[in-house]
Amino acid sequence: MACRSFLFLQGMATPFFKSLGQAIRDRGHTVYRVRFCGGDRLFSIGQPGWGFNGTPEQLPQWLQARHIEHSFTDAVLFGDTRPLHAQAIPLLRNLGVRIHVFEEGYLRPNWITLEQDGVNGYSRLLSRPAEFWTDPLRPIADNVHIPGRKTLGIRGLYDISYHLASTLMQPWHRAYRTHRPYSALREYLGWARRLPHIKLRLEWQANRRIERLVADGSPYYLFPLQLDSDAQIRVHSPFSGMTEAIETILHSFAEHAPPESLLVIKNHPLDTGILKHHQTVHRLARQLDISQRVRYLEAGNLPRLLMHARGTVLVNSTTGTSALFHGSPTIALGTALFDLPGLTFQHGLDRFWTEGRKPDKTLFLRFRHTLIRHAQIAGDFYTRAGIRQAVQGSLDAMQLEAMPVAPATSPAVQVLPDNLMEPLAPLPAYGGKLPAAASGYLYKKT
Template sequence: MATPFFKSLGQAIRAKGHTVHRVRFCGGDRLFSIGQSGWHFSGTPEQLPQWLNVRHLEHRFTDVVLFGDTRPLHAQAIPMLKSLGVRIHVFEEGYLRPNWITLEQGGVNGYSSLMGQSATFWANPLLPVMEHAHIPGRKTLGIRGFYDISYHLANTLMKPWFRPYRSHRPHNALREYLGWIGRMPHVKLRLERQANRRIEQLITKHQPYYLFPLQLDSDAQIRVHSGFGSIAESIHTVLHSFAIHAPSESLLVIKNHPLDTGILKHHKTVYHLARQLGIHQRVLYLEAGNLPRLLMNTRGTVLVNSTTGTSALFHGSPTIALGKAIFDLPGLTFQQGLDRFWTEGQKPDRELFLRFRHTLIRQAQIAGDFYTRTGIRQAVQGSLKAMQIEALPVPQAPAPAPARVLSPPLVVEPLATGPAYGGKLPAAANGYLYKKT
């Protein structure tokens, strides 16, 4: 993970008297753990469980901290570690954005212990929670880019020491960077302004529209926690349903993910399929744009399981989740299928959402972020508390030994002439003393 957060967390845990070992899978891990003790793993994912088992036998570690639970290396290690009774602390980007990160024990997203909880669980009283714990509106895109480039550059330079390592991302870093370089200037200089102007036109004209925000194709939420193998598959499902079941006067606004590389050309997929279905005049594809404005005025939000779902619920938008999602609950999201959603979707229960949000914060959210100094400092402190990392007691200096009292020396009379071995000494209080000579 391209962030100094885990180095800071390790230092904080070590400062409380605990032993910390950093497992390094690649050059980027080495770069972001300089100065820390660590273990170098250069095997395949299938070899990792046995490798960890050997170290557990030697060190008897009790806890493992990781980012994400679906990456190939993590997915191999977690079941074995759980079988040993090791506590697994999984970090992830926040279920709520911005200013929050996720921390759960055992798993996150579709593997979270929160999945499938009853409405009663989420309807807890509104207990106090920390809100907007650090400066809102903090821009992290630039620093994230710097960390990411540094991480992948280190991977390249240290490849000879980590030859079996393969990234979980489907495209290599160079191809992704070239995609961003080609896409981002257009987004910032031209497409964002055009998109916001088009959004305001929709709102001003009271044009009914549905919103479909896209996720990254590499997102584990898509590949692991949904029935879709790709973003293209989700586009096909949504457009086919919209063409048949949505009101004829409505539009479908599809907004691309802000971190998309542009490699897969989603806009071509959308417009090609829309023409095939005869709805190209009812589909609007946006590369950028003000998401809150779209959410506040949409007739409904369709998504797979993006965290945009919590924002949609916050803004009162009727919402349907097509994949596994923490927020996919009766009373919050539509439960009767996509085809009926276009005409039957209802606004979420506001009171239930507030209780859901408060419970989610208390159960799984830590104030802060992974990238800024202030955010990292705050996230480390919150994580220590959530993980119940307490300082070990300082060993007390041993009490001074009592002063030694020496007994007077025993005066022994010279031996009388007699045998060399077992000569009799003068009588003692308990009988006789014998001396070997």
């Protein structure tokens, strides 16, 4: 059994990577952390590693030099579309380094995603044949109970701390640029305006409107918005942003949806309000003469909306799995793991309004079961209990054994090949565990 050498690239604004790195070291393996900004420094205090103050294009050569010295066997990172990671991944892959990519859970809440080589639109699960998702359900030992946890407050605190540290330490990382389209200050100002209104007024109003909608029996389709900055929109969809997605869906609804139907558009709970989606929706609705058929909500009970919707239209939001759980006919306009025949509509948006069908319930249960087996870890990135649970699950998924007192020599350094696009290795069968009660699926609540 050889000692493994872990390279940690950029993580999220939480202590999760620090806790995971410490747990790996406790098992006798080596861990090195790359710090790209002050926020990375704040959440990696006490960890061995280096500061990087170059451009993304300079990162591969810089990493190559450190690989020659430290013989990395594994790399750990959060999100595979950040410019820094997009530069690092081809190099690491072709050096034979195992790449462990974390992301928010495909299933929400109380799950995180962990895959090798890529997630979302870059997931190796996308290349699996349909039969992969239709295997009969098999029991999984040691089922776990996943308690509900509220994370919004602690997420905000961590995020503010991360960006404050990045601002204060900017002189040591002058070349660093965030992967997000707007500055942290601009986003915080947007949240400061929007979130108090949601808690004090808009959420109550939205839920009243939802109850009236349900009581009236009005046929409606649901369109949940995603964050405009999300890589799911920017990288894994045909749209340049949410504005283009809104325009496409409203035009199709106006021309092809049944005239008695409504379209309910619900904003994302973490939207900053910078783009003012409500103005875009109302302007387009007036232009298309469908103002009386469009309802825009800043908040509201998502499960309630999904249970009574005639159908759900989305780009590739994880709300898709919630829609399928509730039996809502669903169409995904972007790349999504759940976009499978039998689960989602496969014949285009214009036909969906009149031809959408409910998902196959058995297929969805098998899909969810398989997704958990191969890509989901119980826990979260934010709370103490959630981090402990996620760290343990990640160690198991990485098949990380404790080292004996005298570790073996690390594997020899591999020379960087000329071709950076070698075929991927077979998909590993790693993932999380199902909750004890199959009927207790904790769908997204916002």
